[in-house]
Amino acid sequence: MRVTVLGASGFIGRRLVAALRARGDVVVELSLRDPEAAAAASAGSDAVVNLAGAPISVRWTPAIKEALKTSRVDLPRRYLAALAGVAERPKAYVSASAVGYYGTSRSATFVETSPPGDDFLAGVCVAWEAEADTAATLGMRVAKLRTGLVLGSDGGALAMLFPVFRLGLGGPVGDGGQWYSWIHADDAVGIILHAIDGVEGILNAVAPKPVTNRDFSRALGRVVHRPAFLPTPAFATGLMLGEGAIIVNEGQRVLPQRTLATGYVFRHPDLAEALSSLLA
Numbered sequence: 001m002r003v004t005v006l007g008a009s010g011f012i013g014r015r016l017v018a019a020l021r022a023r024g025d026v027v028v029e030l031s032l033r034d035p036e037a038a039a040a041a042s043a044g045s046d047a048v049v050n051l052a053g054a055p056i057s058v059r060w061t062p063a064i065k066e067a068l069k070t071s072r073v074d075l076p077r078r079y080l081a082a083l084a085g086v087a088e089r090p091k092a093y094v095s096a097s098a099v100g101y102y103g104t105s106r107s108a109t110f111v112e113t114s115p116p117g118d119d120f121l122a123g124v125c126v127a128w129e130a131e132a133d134t135a136a137t138l139g140m141r142v143a144k145l146r147t148g149l150v151l152g153s154d155g156g157a158l159a160m161l162f163p164v165f166r167l168g169l170g171g172p173v174g175d176g177g178q179w180y181s182w183i184h185a186d187d188a189v190g191i192i193l194h195a196i197d198g199v200e201g202i203l204n205a206v207a208p209k210p211v212t213n214r215d216f217s218r219a220l221g222r223v224v225h226r227p228a229f230l231p232t233p234a235f236a237t238g239l240m241l242g243e244g245a246i247i248v249n250e251g252q253r254v255l256p257q258r259t260l261a262t263g264y265v266f267r268h269p270d271l272a273e274a275l276s277s278l279l280a
Helices: 011-022 035-041 062-083 120-138 156-166 185-196 213-223 234-249 257-261 271-279
Strands: 002-006 026-030 047-050 092-098 141-147 149-152 182-184 201-205
Touching: 002 011, 002 035, 011 026, 011 149, 011 185, 026 035, 035 062, 047 185, 062 120, 092 120, 092 185, 120 141, 141 185, 149 156, 149 185, 149 271, 156 213, 182 185, 182 271, 185 201, 201 257, 213 271
Parallel strands: 002 026, 002 047, 047 092, 092 141, 141 201, 149 182
Antiparallel strands: none
């Protein structure tokens, strides 16, 4: 199979490229900085995976919020518009999305059929997925992956948390009651491969056992053999991330109901084992 990966140099993109090549696929590594050129280079591929997007875990200034929208909505729109003119179009379009689609909640549980939230990130995700759906008008099978907190030892949130927790300075954020819908990087890649190989529609890319921030902190502390009781005040994350702190301070409980129903088997369903495997 020939697979085009947009955003191939990113945290998940690097792992996906390696996994595709390990199973014998031909990979075309591209970015979306020039959507029209990327569309032309996608000709002849069996599938396109779009993982491109500006980082979310930064302070949300007006310029950053615009970059989040542009990279996830405007550039894919231009890419797909250009792809309409490509004779040998790919047969499938697999698009990243995020559990931010559902908004945040301390009490609700979300599955793939749950409605969207009404905050900024939810609005971006709705528009992001709407652009992905236009690939269907080009005759392409479409899959959209709503990904949670991806855990990997070489990037993402753990790259920032491991050093802090190893020093014994880790702990819950605020009261620790907010839900974290996490996923091991291996399973994030596994679900993308699952979609490439024939699954369409919405797939929640989260482990089947979400945890509260308090339990996440305790599990990470146990893995690094350090106490994890020093709380980070919620206002501190607000100072660091601005409006984006809502993701850390509020969270959401998301289950991979349809992902499991389509036959995906998680390699790392339990947080303690997932963290131990990453530390090893």
